[in-house]
Amino acid sequence: MRVMQAIRHGGPEVLVPAEVPDPVPAPGETLVDVEAAGVNFADVKRLEGSYQATPPPFVPGSEVVGRTADGRRVMGFAQEAYASKAIVKQPVEVPEDLGAGESLALLVQGLSAWHLLRSAARLSPGETVVVNAAAGGVGHLAVQLAREFGAGRVIGTASTAEKRALVLELGADAAVSGEADGYAERVAEANGGRAADVVLDAVGGPVFEAALAAVAPFGRLVTYGSSSGQPPAPVDPGLLTQRNIAVAGYWLGGSLHLPGVTEPLRDLLDLTVAGRLRPLVGGAYPLTEAGRALEDLAARRTTGKLVLRP
Incomplete structure (x- = not known):
């Protein structure tokens, strides 16, 4: 072969x-x-x-x-x-009428997006979700699933105007630059002056640090990668305590041995066939x-x- x-x-x-x-x-x-x-x-x-x-x-x-x-x-x-x-x-x-690319988008990226929101962030209805790299493989599905799961406001970050336009087309309420400088201010402006309840980040480095500053009290920052290649920033436990925030991590590969981890795949396929999810x-x-x-x-x-x- x-x-x-x-x-x-x-x-x-x-x-x-x-x-x-x-x-x-x-x-x-x-x-x-x-x-x-x-x-x-x-x-x-x-x-x-x-x-x-x-x-x-x-x-x-x-x-x-x-x-x-x-x-x-x-x-x-x-x-x-x-x-x-x-x-x-x-x-x-x-399904025979579902494209191979659309199907594969649901396997690693779709399951990751589902568990980032449900298992790691434990999203509650009405909360604000920020998705970094929202035009990417996991990000574009997380934007749509956050809306499907009842998020009150969904904000995506992306590196170019073209990608930000795509994020809006996928259902985000706002799309902003993902640069580290001014990150927290842009998120707050897009969220009516408030910090975010949930931030999903796979960029790492300075963006991770900037995202931490954009999390509201009792909010959660979930990290699931470091595409920037920058070394991970240390997290001060005292800062988490003072601000009443949490940092969680998620890796699909490390959870596949657990019962039920792949079960959401059937729901993701059904949502896609129904036209409610667009991989x-x-x-x-x-x-x-x-x-x-x-x-x-x-x-x-x-x-x-x-x-x-x-």
Whole structure:
């Protein structure tokens, strides 16, 4: 089968096409012909060797949509997903009329957005939610789900005017620049002079520190990544106590072994089919151009979900 293989740790340039034997599923596993594989920021980090370090050579990727031997169209988590065939555990059936990109957007990004709001932030109806990088893979779904879950006001941050326009189109009440300088002031202005009840941040660095200043008493800041590449800022417990605020973290990969974590996927599929949730597909690349997809993702040139097609 065809794969894109990392021959050493480094940037996207370390990926090269290769032919390897078809994988053999163990009992309880399902072999699929891959229709599309999802591209995630974690793939960039894994290539660098800074996330789930794997000795080269290896095939990156963690999610696919594909066909089983008996013709079912399914999606699920898979190791070595940058390939024409992959093994899936606990496959979930996908409607025939739902695009592969839209489906894959619900797996890592959709489940992450659901748990960020429900499990980590524990959003209550009427609260104000700020979503950083709101045009991104998780962010654009979090904006929509926050509205679906009863948020009183949804504010998205994005780096360009074009992305901010998209955030508004997706249902945010306001969209502002995500720059660290003046962050808290922009959030307050967009929220009628008040701080935010919930902030979701995957940018990190100075933006994380600025977001902390934008959280209202008894509010929550949930961190789930550091796309800026900046070192994490220390959090002063005394500051949290004085301001009555909380900082939480969430990582989907670290919770998949827990019961019920993937159950919201069915609700996400139903919302999408009903037209109440709109997963964005930022681009579909040939499998052999996986390196270009990762370059575009790392450079923040894209919006929504990126997929590879074998």
